[in-house]
Amino acid sequence: MDKRLIIIGIQEENLVFITEQIKHIIGEFIKIKSITIKDLHYGTIGPHDVVLLSGDVLRELVQPFLSPSCTCMIAKREVNVVNLEEMMKLPAGQHILVVNDHSTDTIETVFSLEQILGEHTYYPYVPNQPLPEIIDYVVTPGEKHLVPKAFRTIIDIGPRVISFETLEDILHHFDLDVSHSVLMNKYIKALVLVSKKSAKSTPVPFEDQNQDRTFAHFVTNSPIMKETVDIARKIASTLLPIHIEGETGVGKKLMAEAIHNESPFQNGLFFTYNCAGKVEELLAVELFGKDEEGKSMQGIVEAANGGTLFLKNLEYLSYDLQGKLLQVLEAKEIQRVNGEATIPVHLRLITSTSLRLSELLEAGKIRTELYSYISPYMIRMPTLQERTADLEALIEMFKMQFQKKELTFSPEVMEVFYKYSWPGNVRELFNVVSYCACTQASLIELKSLPLYFRGHDALEQQQDRDLDEKTIIATIEGHGFLNESIGILEIFKAGKEQHVAYGRTKLIKLLSAKGIHLTDQQLRLRLDILKQLNLLNVRQGRAGTTISVKGEQFLHKVLSSAEKS
Incomplete structure (x- = not known):
């Protein structure tokens, strides 16, 4: 087996992103394969492969799958400078909270930003720790869903990219002599391409993806899952096409592979192809091949002859391409793009959708003729x-x-x-x-x-329903504003008694009268914590925010304890 670069990560979306970046830069020089931890098994990594881990935390998990002669590297990541235009326009001296999905990644992101835009002050976000008093902006590398809800001014700088230093290390391990200037040009071009999420893709390499998994690999005590496996095992022995329905992450690929390995096609190749996120021209060429100027390119359907082709996200195929699939099912033949001759094929076709096939038919995303072919043998994967x-x-x-x-x-x-x-x-x-x-x-x-x-x-x-007084106090004190929170609750309690709701502007004035001076953003943060503790009720419209029953009980206990002391 030729020496390859094997890129390993935990989350599939992040892995696809960094793999795309690397392929744009050095894909023409070396063979590149990406794989998630969940798909890693013994034999995946060859003795001469170079392994690139998306983070150091993976080293211990991957180690058992590596041979002593295998080289293992940790990818260094940095922010994509192409996505920093909005930050570059900020006045100097801003106070910026940085939010990422892991503490180590957050620190690394802060360091990268300090190196590029050092005129600001950066704070790494640590959950359940007091926040800085002044925050002008929140910056996150593609993790907006992790930003505390109280913040409204968020700059998403997109996922972090592989560093130039890491690319040089990869080339070194492959003994490739690429000049610094050429590599830098390719690196910059790749940053632009991944920042724009270019729809243009490189051709999908065809190789057997069979990991020899069977129905025995389904770990289940659930009656509904046992029934699903039993149905799949029965129809696997046929030669007919099969459709699998199920939400993201339920195990549709494992089911397709198990069907293949217990079917008449088990001696052939097993290949998975994702129809989502690609333009129609690329889909047509990759699936059915192309004849052009005396040269022929074999498509995936033709290459999978004698085996099983698993098509994910079938609904992303146009009506025309669905018609070409019908030709495979009806006539057992294909016709390449620009080709005139028909080519015979014999394979098991397994398709899948995240939505119910009947709903896609009603929505006009699946051809009626294709539906009639793939709907009789259907498997629904339970959540x-x-x-x-x-x-x-x-x-x-x-x-x-x-x-x-x-x-x-x-x-x-x-x-x-x-x-x-x-x-x-x-x-x-x-x-x-x-x-x-x-x-x-x-x-x-x-x-x-x-x-x-x-x-x-x-x-x-x-x-939160069962939090006691001490726990609530400890939670609020952890953020550093217990007295201010008590003042806010007192105002909301008085408003409730008078059947009055307060907006933030009015609330700031009432707090100021109590000697508590807060900015709008500081008030948002405190309200957000009180809402998370269920001390406040949040209603839409004029009803506004009011103190909850739990909030009244907590306030009563706190004030009573203060009087006794």
Whole structure:
């Protein structure tokens, strides 16, 4: 096997981004393959490959899959200067809060910004820690969903990119002699391309993606999942096309691969192709090939002959391209773009959509003729919320995969996991467990969960109902404004008794009369914390914000304790 660059990351979206950047720069010189931790298995990495990890936290997880002769590098990341135009227009001396998904990444982002735009003061955002008194702007590299809700002035500078230094290190490991100027030109061009999210893509390399996974790889105690696997096992033995419905992250690819490996096509190749995010011309050429000026390019459908082709996001194919798929299903042949001759093909076609096929048909996104071919043999993948009986078994499987048997999740964390809706399904659970596996902790408590885990908010809302006085005080004091919060609650209580609601402008004046002087942004921050603690009720329209029953009880306890002391 030729020497390759293997790029490994946890989150698929981030991995796709940095892989695209690297391919734009050195894709013509070396073979590049990207893979998420969840798809990593023994044999994926060759003994002579160069492995590039998206972060140092992955080193321990990846180590068991590396041979002694394999080179492993940690990618250095920096902000994309192409996306800093808005920041460059700011007056000097701004106070800027920097928000990222991990404390180490946040510090690195602050350092990069200080090197490029050193005329401002930067503060790394640390959850549950007091915020600086003055914040003019919040800057985040593509993580707007993590910014505290109280802030309204947010500058998104886009995902961080691979540093120029890392690119030079990669070339060194491949013994490639590329001049500094040529590499720099390619690097700058790539920054522009990824910042604009160019629709133009490089051709998809065709290679067998079979990891030899079968129905036995489905870990389940759930009746609905067991029934789904049983149905899939029965129809796998046929030669007919199969369609898989299911939300993002439910395991559609694993199901397609299991079908392939227990089907008459198991001796052929298995290949996954994503139809989303590509222009029609590129889809046509990649799927069906092209004849041009005496040269022929084989498409993926033709290359998958004798095996299984799994088409993800079928609804992104135009009616014309869906018609070409019909030709594969009806006549078992294809015609290349610009080609005249037909080419016979015999393969198992598995398609998938995130929405129900019947809904896509009604919306006019699926041809009626194609629907009639793929709808008879359909599999619906249940969501993780529908199979919560599998939560603990899935966690144990992921721990085994990471060789982290000692990792333990506290009862409080498991309670949150069971109550959480898991919109990202099994993939989201995997991301959370993989993050925890990268930490040094053997016991995962609530504070150990990753910042991006949205279930954390669900947990806080549940626990807020049972918070005692000391816990509430400790939470508010952690942000450094207990007395101001009490003053705010007193004003809202008085307003409630008089059936009066206050906006922020009026509230600032009333607080000032109490000797508490706050800016609008400072007030937003304090109100946001009080709302998170369920001490305030937030209503739309003129009803405005009022003190809650819990807020009144808390205020009464605090004031009573102060009088006694």
